[in-house]
Amino acid sequence: MKNFEISNERRAYLKKEKSKKILTVISQVLILLVFLGLWEALARFKIIDSFLMSQPSKIFKTIIDLFKTGELTTHILTTLYETLLGFLIATSLGTIIALTLWWSEFLRKVLEPYVVVLNSLPKIALGPIIIVWFGAGTKSIIFMAVIITIIVTIITMLNGFLAVEQGKLLLMRSLGATKIQTLIKLVIPASIPTFISCLKINVGMAWIGSIMGEYLVSKQGIGYLIVYGGQVFRLDLVMASTVILCVLASLMYLLVSILEKVLVKK
Numbered sequence: 001m002k003n004f005e006i007s008n009e010r011r012a013y014l015k016k017e018k019s020k021k022i023l024t025v026i027s028q029v030l031i032l033l034v035f036l037g038l039w040e041a042l043a044r045f046k047i048i049d050s051f052l053m054s055q056p057s058k059i060f061k062t063i064i065d066l067f068k069t070g071e072l073t074t075h076i077l078t079t080l081y082e083t084l085l086g087f088l089i090a091t092s093l094g095t096i097i098a099l100t101l102w103w104s105e106f107l108r109k110v111l112e113p114y115v116v117v118l119n120s121l122p123k124i125a126l127g128p129i130i131i132v133w134f135g136a137g138t139k140s141i142i143f144m145a146v147i148i149t150i151i152v153t154i155i156t157m158l159n160g161f162l163a164v165e166q167g168k169l170l171l172m173r174s175l176g177a178t179k180i181q182t183l184i185k186l187v188i189p190a191s192i193p194t195f196i197s198c199l200k201i202n203v204g205m206a207w208i209g210s211i212m213g214e215y216l217v218s219k220q221g222i223g224y225l226i227v228y229g230g231q232v233f234r235l236d237l238v239m240a241s242t243v244i245l246c247v248l249a250s251l252m253y254l255l256v257s258i259l260e261k262v263l264v265k266k
Helices: 009-045 054-067 071-103 105-120 123-134 138-162 166-174 179-190 193-217 221-232 235-265
Strands: none
Touching: 009 054, 009 166, 054 071, 054 235, 071 138, 071 193, 071 221, 071 235, 105 138, 105 166, 123 138, 123 193, 138 193, 138 221, 166 179, 179 193, 193 235, 221 235
16 A cells, blocks of 8 residues: 655644644633632632532532442432433434334324424423323433433434435436435435434433433432432532533533544544
């Protein structure tokens, strides 16, 4: 194989792009540090009420205390299990339903209004019904995460499948491709960017669903800590739980971003 040398212009461009990425990360970290520092200073100098607004040092101490007692691991694992399972079920089932609606135009026209109505329905209103159906436990929380995430998945993926260029579809038909061949060779590969975008959306939706479910029925989990903290006026616990939630959601989003890079390279 021939060895291709990178031109000086290309090397300069790559160096510039790398510098931009480093500068972006440094800026993001600095913004966070300035925000936390300002928050801590305002609380220490009594400019804001630390009882109502808490402060970074108290939040950090609360997280350490939860970790020492072992509660932190228990609550994190509980919420992670509910969120990941709801995420996987909703994403896979929603994609299959979207494929089915793409396959059958008749079915799509019949069911599309119902999908739109279900998407606009406030899912929290179904809370009492879900508890009656599945009981006051993990099943209800997972189901809440699924119903919040699945409709978004169906709509997003269906739009992605339908957005494939008509010219390419006509070319596949002119070459004698069957519908299943068109789906496998054209529609699914062309919809990978949409699928990645859907995963990124679903990360947030699944966390919303699991936390919402924990608000209703859970005795463990991050959502339970938030509710309990509010009930006993421990706002440092509420803030600490919120920080933990943000970190977990960010890590999950990061995993999706890594998957995006892998799929894009392929």
